[in-house]
Amino acid sequence: MSRPEKQRSNVWFLLPIFFGVIGGIIAFFIIRQDDPRKARNCLYLGIAFMIMGIILNVFMIATVPGLDSGFNVNI
Numbered sequence: 168m169s170r171p172e173k174q175r176s177n178v179w180f181l182l183p184i185f186f187g188v189i190g191g192i193i194a195f196f197i198i199r200q201d202d203p204r205k206a207r208n209c210l211y212l213g214i215a216f217m218i219m220g221i222i223l224n225v226f227m228i229a230t231v232p233g234l235d236s237g238f239n240v241n242i
Contacts, residue, residue, distance in 0.1 A: 172202060173202060174201075175198045175202040175205055179194045180194075180208075180209060182209065183209050183210070183213030183216060184212065184216065187213050187216045187217045187220065190209075190213055191213020191216075192210065194206065194209035194210070195207070195210040
């Protein structure tokens with residue numbers, strides 16, 4: 168016998184927005200019994216923000232000119 172689906176608040180989407188994939192996993196496991204569609208969307212949102220963060224970091228690292236390991240420091 169399946170459980171009746173209970174609507175959960177849209178505030179749950181803030182967890183993956185602020186905490187990325189970890190927030191998406193937490194939201195998924197908390198609301199998966201009550202609202203499986205929203206739980207899945209929270210997980211996807213967390214994964215999307217993680218991928219977007221990785222892409223932004225790669226672009227930022229690529230734009231830093233002359234990054235070398237010495238940093239011109241004499242010890």
